[in-house]
Amino acid sequence: MAIQKLKRNVFSVGSKHWDRRLFDELIPLPDGTTYNSYLVEGSEKTALIDTGDPETLNDLFENLKNHNITKIDYIISNHAEQDHSGGIPDVLAKYPEAKVVTNEKCKKMLIDLLNISEDKFFVIKDEETLSLGDKTLQFFLTPWVHWPETMVTYLKENSILFPCDFLGSHFVSSELFVKDEAKVYASAKRYYAEIMMPFRKNITGHLEKLQNLKIDMIAPSHGQVYDKPKFILEAYKDWTSDNVKNEVVIPYISMHGSTKKMVEYLTDALIKRGIKVKPFNLTVTDIGELAIELVDACTIVIASPTVLTGPHPSVVYASALANMLKPKAKFATVIGSFGWGGKMVEKIVGMLGNLKVELLSTVMVKGFPKENDFRALDNLADEILEKHKSLDI
Ligand code: FEO
Numbered sequence: 502m503a504i505q506k507l508k509r510n511v512f513s514v515g516s517k518h519w520d521r522r523l524f525d526e527l528i529p530l531p532d533g534t535t536y537n538s539y540l541v542e543g544s545e546k547t548a549l550i551d552t553g554d555p556e557t558l559n560d561l562f563e564n565l566k567n568h569n570i571t572k573i574d575y576i577i578s579n580h581a582e583q584d585h586s587g588g589i590p591d592v593l594a595k596y597p598e599a600k601v602v603t604n605e606k607c608k609k610m611l612i613d614l615l616n617i618s619e620d621k622f623f624v625i626k627d628e629e630t631l632s633l634g635d636k637t638l639q640f641f642l643t644p645w646v647h648w649p650e651t652m653v654t655y656l657k658e659n660s661i662l663f664p665c666d667f668l669g670s671h672f673v674s675s676e677l678f679v680k681d682e683a684k685v686y687a688s689a690k691r692y693y694a695e696i697m698m699p700f701r702k703n704i705t706g707h708l709e710k711l712q713n714l715k716i717d718m719i720a721p722s723h724g725q726v727y728d729k730p731k732f733i734l735e736a737y738k739d740w741t742s743d744n745v746k747n748e749v750v751i752p753y754i755s756m757h758g759s760t761k762k763m764v765e766y767l768t769d770a771l772i773k774r775g776i777k778v779k780p781f782n783l784t785v786t787d788i789g790e791l792a793i794e795l796v797d798a799c800t801i802v803i804a805s806p807t808v809l810t811g812p813h814p815s816v817v818y819a820s821a822l823a824n825m826l827k828p829k830a831k832f833a834t835v836i837g838s839f840g841w842g843g844k845m846v847e848k849i850v851g852m853l854g855n856l857k858v859e860l861l862s863t864v865m866v867k868g869f870p871k872e873n874d875f876r877a878l879d880n881l882a883d884e885i886l887e888k889h890k891s892l893d894i
Contacts, residue, residue: 543633552588669721
């Protein structure tokens, strides 16, 4: 791939992974991704910010060669996860005079993960600066976006923030800068939902800290560069706020039609009450789409048939995922069907311990739903409406 210029002597030199479709063997990537590395050439020193994934390291080396880079003084490591740090040993082998600049916690993780020798590091503290001559880097520790050692790098003279994973998106384009904000908004929201949402409270603090900086450009290590950064900063403020929307998410499975009928009935009942609702049939759901809807939803209704004595395994997976992602939903409940018994409700509720939700009425149906079961679903829809109204949404 080609080198792309952000500002004078500041370049994107990383790699685009057009056809990657799964991340961490877990996260669907419908739009591919990028592993961005940035080269900052000061009048005296040259820094490389993040090295990208080992799988695509050839792109980085080709870019550095084409740019006639014979010396790198600093490799800035914002995050120890291997899609940003995995290339460091190879870069050190090619540029042996380089020092790896990072915080103490990240240094320890890089030693554990990549076996880099201790004398290769230059350890910085929060808000410390590093001069490259006519350019100055400043480092801000931003733990838990999304690992404990994460930090961001700020290029003072150009007002560019390099936040690594934070504020990024799994999105690939030949264009360096964001042009289609709607498209990138959707990708960035998916990325936030899948990776950052569990750390909502940490992010709120980081956003406040960064408010004191003049930021003209945000150059993350996944996705395009934001040359109008207000858009992504405002989106993050909204997603991480405590505000929920008048929305219900219903992840469900149905084996013989009973639970499906209940979900369809409840969906219609909620629509009639003016509530936005999104049912997800888990047999065909892109789990990222479910995660996106969990960002804003006020209520989660989990729906399952009873398999042996508990929920369907796909519902177990979705419940575990929702619990891991810690969405800000205020209410939750369980609906479903059974043939002869079981403890499905208790088992699902037991899996949602991370959620700070009030549990609403459950509706469990023996066999196919009947008239009184539909009345119970109407009552649940009324209850959801009242709860949402109580929040003024
Ligand atoms: Fe893009 Fe946490 O790695």
